Amino acid sequence: MSKAQSPLKRLTRELQDLQDEPNDAVLRLGPVDDDLFHWHAVLKGPAGTAYEGGLWALSITIPPNYPNAPPKVRFETPICHPNVHFQTGEICLDLLKDKWAPTITISILLTSIQQLLTSAEPDSPLNVDIAQLFRQGDWAGAESLIRYYTQVERWDGR
Numbered sequence: 821m822s823k824a825q826s827p828l829k830r831l832t833r834e835l836q837d838l839q840d841e842p843n844d845a846v847l848r849l850g851p852v853d854d855d856l857f858h859w860h861a862v863l864k865g866p867a868g869t870a871y872e873g874g875l876w877a878l879s880i881t882i883p884p885n886y887p888n889a890p891p892k893v894r895f896e897t898p899i900c901h902p903n904v905h906f907q908t909g910e911i912c913l914d915l916l917k918d919k920w921a922p923t924i925t926i927s928i929l930l931t932s933i934q935q936l937l938t939s940a941e942p943d944s945p946l947n948v949d950i951a952q953l954f955r956q957g958d959w960a961g962a963e964s965l966i967r968y969y970t971q972v973e974r975w976d977g978r
Contacts, residue, residue, distance in 0.1 A: 827856075827886045830886065846934075847875060848860070849926070857884070857886075860879060866937050870963040870966035878930070879909075887922040900947065900968075902951035912945070913932065950966070
C-alpha cells in the first residue's frame with residue numbers, strides 16, 4: 821500500500837464510522853464536493869452554555885500525511901471565544917498542534933472543539949477582548965457578549 825492510499829483509506833473509514841454513529845456535537849460533517857481532503861462541518865453550541873442554540877461553520881483542510889499530522893480547522897462563522905480569532909477563525913487548541921496523535925479522528929477533534937467552548941483558556945487568547953473579561957472574572961459581561969454573537973452571527977446554511 822502506498823503512502824498516498826493510507827490517508828484516503830483512513831478518511832473513507834472515518835466517513836463510514838460517522839454514518840454508523842453520528843457525532844452529537846455536529847449538525848453536519850463531510851467532504852466538500854467529494855474532496856476527501858477538504859471537509860465542512862457545522863458545530864452545535866453546547867447545551868447549558870452561552871453558546872447554546874448557536875451553529876458555526878468550520879472548514880477542515882486535511883494534510884496529505886494525515887493521520888500523522890493534524891488537519892487545519894478554522895471557524896468560518898465568527899464566534900466570540902478567547903481561544904478563537906474572531907476575524908480569521910483560527911483556533912488555539914493543543915490537539916491541533918503539539919498534542920495531536922494519529923488515533924484522533926476528525927469526529928473526536930470536533931468534539932474537542934465543542935468542549936473548548938465550555939472550558940476557555942483565557943491565558944493563551946486569540947481574542948484578547950473576551951479573554952480580558954474572563955481574566956477579570958466578569959462572567960456576566962463575557963456571557964452577555966457571547967450570547968449576543970451567538971444570536972447575531974448565525975451560520976447561514978452554506
